[in-house]
Amino acid sequence: MRVLLIEDNEDLAKLIGSQLEAGGYGVDRVDSVADAIAVLDSRNYTAMILDLGLPDGDGLKVLRHVRSQQLPLPVLILSARGAMDERVKGLEQGADDYLAKPFAFEELKARLAALLRRPGALLGAxxxxxxxxxxxxxxxxxxxxxxxxxxxxxxxxxxxxxxxxxxxxxxxxxxxxxxxxxxxxxxxxxxxxxxxxxxxxxxxxxxxxxxxxxxxxxxxxxxx
Missing domain, CATH: 1.10.10.10 (Winged helix-like DNA-binding domain superfamily/Winged helix DNA-binding domain)
Structure with missing residues (x-):
């Protein structure tokens, strides 16, 4: 299954990509709000991992775009904004899960797998x-x-x-x-x-x- 990774830190994106690919996922990576919206409007993905601090705006704009289009796309926010109010804000705006940086790769993979096992995600074990x-x-x-x-x-x-x-x-x-x-x-x-x-x-x-x-x-x- 192919995942869209939206992350502007190139080194971190490469590490996340290599970990997910080793787990059998295909991974596409973009590093801006504009590129993310353009890609989402032209391709289908199984899930999205979203950073919030992007160079051209807040990643929540991407999340709002996804939900306004009623795309059945599981979204995992991965952000350095770890405060309670930030996590609540992300979940209230339509994220399915929220993981604060720094994080363990094993937890990221486990949370992604759990999202994809939810009813409607078509991803049984x-x-x-x-x-x-x-x-x-x-x-x-x-x-x-x-x-x-x-x-x-x-x-x-x-x-x-x-x-x-x-x-x-x-x-x-x-x-x-x-x-x-x-x-x-x-x-x-x-x-x-x-x-x-x-x-x-x-x-x-x-x-x-x-x-x-x-x-x-x-x-x-x-x-x-």
Whole structure:
């Protein structure tokens, strides 16, 4: 799942990004209010980590934009403003959680995971479709306890489709989750990964299928 990190401290952003990527997340990073709003208006994310002290304004402006657009996006504020009134203000304006700096990376990852397990977040700890199981903590897919050998992007793609099993996942959403802001990819890149994943699932005897809804997206369903 892809997370938008809004943090203007480059060293801290790199550390947070590397920690989250090691945990299986994709991470895009911007460092200003303007860039954050522009990216949010053009791409889909699973969650957002938001610093408040940004060079061109208060990060709460980004939060207000997200909530005014009614985006179903979990938001974790990560800020040096640790006073009680600041935390209350952030939560009242729509943040789902608030973590003051300095912080422990393990707590950040745990809080993010907890947000994504909440009802409506589509992010259970274990996903099951027919005989196919995906462990979101271990980042491992298996069929009847036999592990499937998947690349990192194949794993991300499978997780995305399983979280929305029986529902169409638009191609644009797949692109947003698989590829970061700085990634270059061809017009048929998603189709290539869909083809590879289908082959992995077939070889692994998974009782699921990935159907293409032409011009719209993809849907993973159990095989009757």
């Amino acid at each position: 274990q996903l099951t479709v027919s005989n196919l199981v995906f462990d979101t903590h271990g980042r491992q897919a298996s069929v009847e306890e036999r592990p499937l050998a998947l690349s990192a992007r194949e794993t991300q793609l499978l997780e995305l489709l399983m979280r929305r099993a029986d529902k169409i996942v638009p191609k644009s959403s797949v692109e947003d989750q698989l590829f970061g802001l700085d990634d270059e990819f061809g017009s048929n890149a998603v189709e290539v990964y869909i083809h590879r994943l289908r082959k992995r699932l077939q070889d692994g005897k998974a009782a699921v299928t990935i159907n293409t809804v032409r011009g719209v997206g993809y849907v993973l369903t159990a095989v009757a």
